[in-house]
Amino acid sequence: MxxxxxxxxxxxxxxxxxxxxxxxxxxxxxxxxxxxxxxxxxxxxxxxxxxxxxxxxxxxxxxxxxxxxxxxxxxxxxxxxxxxxxxxxxxxxxxxxxxxxxxxxxxxxxxxxxxxxxxxxxxxxxxxxxxxxxxxxxxxxxxxxxxxxxxxxxxxxxxxxxxxxxxxxxxxxxxPTVREPDGLALSSRNVRLGHTARAKAPALFAALTRAVKEMSEGAPVGQALGEARAAVLAGGYSDVEYLEFRSAATLAPLQALSEPARLLVAAHLDGVRLIDNVPAVPQRAAAFAPS
Known part of the structure; x- marks a missing residue:
């Protein structure tokens, strides 16, 4: 109806x-x-x-x-x-x-x-x-x-x-963010991606998830962010506008995974600006989270 x-x-x-x-x-x-x-x-x-x-x-x-x-x-x-x-x-x-x-x-x-x-x-x-x-x-x-x-x-x-x-x-x-099967966050902007760019687009989510995994395993935030930025660019994006690790409660910058956080990014692919973010939870908090 x-x-x-x-x-x-x-x-x-x-x-x-x-x-x-x-x-x-x-x-x-x-x-x-x-x-x-x-x-x-x-x-x-x-x-x-x-x-x-x-x-x-x-x-x-x-x-x-x-x-x-x-x-x-x-x-x-x-x-x-x-x-x-x-x-x-x-x-x-x-x-x-x-x-x-x-x-x-x-x-x-x-x-x-x-x-x-x-x-x-x-x-x-x-x-x-x-x-x-x-x-x-x-x-x-x-x-x-x-x-x-x-x-x-x-x-x-x-x-x-x-x-x-x-x-x-x-x-x-x-x-929660809804994603394509390959991880790309759904967005009205995605229709503007050409075929080749669309194939490259999942590199953004892949880089974020890898960085959060590394930080949860003890990698320094700066190192994980640097590797993620390099991975996004290597994946075919022309520019990373920002890639930052912030508190999920206040959006204040974080230097360590000491509280629930978000890793946020904006990057350009084929002339299209895409944004995404993934959550990060300290291992101790994750261990006691309800299943």
């Missing part, structure tokens, strides 16, 4: 008011469209954790620092709706720009700390755009739970911080 497509905020609010009067718990999956299996895994999680589910599709101009990226971002509303049909979501919110940024809009949500470094250092203004639109969408949908993928781990941390700092009454649910 194809869900109703809602384009006006007033219509959305009428729906959510009715659902709230029924005592329903509302879940939202914010997206920019071009849906793939990673997005659909978030929808599946939302269906399991909420009574009513809204998927938002909005290509947010405020998080693009490159006008060409914004112009080239795929708009696939029809196929997105078809992909969502089997999940029987309750609404697809596809707002016109003026429903998110009305005339004279002059407010920006800026999250310091976790937005700095990593993607924040290379994409000026990106996380301000993310934080602003997510704040708007959480307030507009009146969601009780919002679902985000862990592939963009820094974005997830930014969203968690803004919700906590602003006191927005929504639970942020992080969901």
């Amino acid at each position: 194809t869900a109703p497509i809602v384009r006006r905020l007033a219509e959305l609010r009428a729906l959510t008011a009715r659902w709230r009067a029924e005592g329903a718990r509302i879940g939202v999956v914010p997206t920019m469209g071009a849906l793939h299996a990673g997005h659909l895994s978030l929808v599946e999680a939302a269906k399991a954790g909420a009574d009513r589910v809204i998927v938002t599709i909005f290509v947010n101009p405020r998080q693009f620092n490159n006008p060409d990226d914004l112009a080239n971002y795929p708009r696939t509303e029809g196929s997105d709706a078809a992909k969502l049909a089997p999940f029987a979501v309750d609404a697809i919110y596809v707002p016109a720009p003026d429903q998110v940024y009305p005339e004279g809009f002059a407010t920006t949500v800026s999250v310091s700390g976790v937005s700095e470094g990593l993607c924040g250092a290379h994409r000026p203004g990106h996380f301000d755009g993310v934080a602003t639109v997510v704040t708007k969408l959480l307030l507009q949908t009146q969601a009780d739970r919002a679902y985000f993928g862990e592939k963009d781990f820094q974005q997830l941390m930014v969203v968690r911080r803004l919700v906590r700092d602003l006191g927005i009454p929504v639970e942020i649910v992080g969901c």
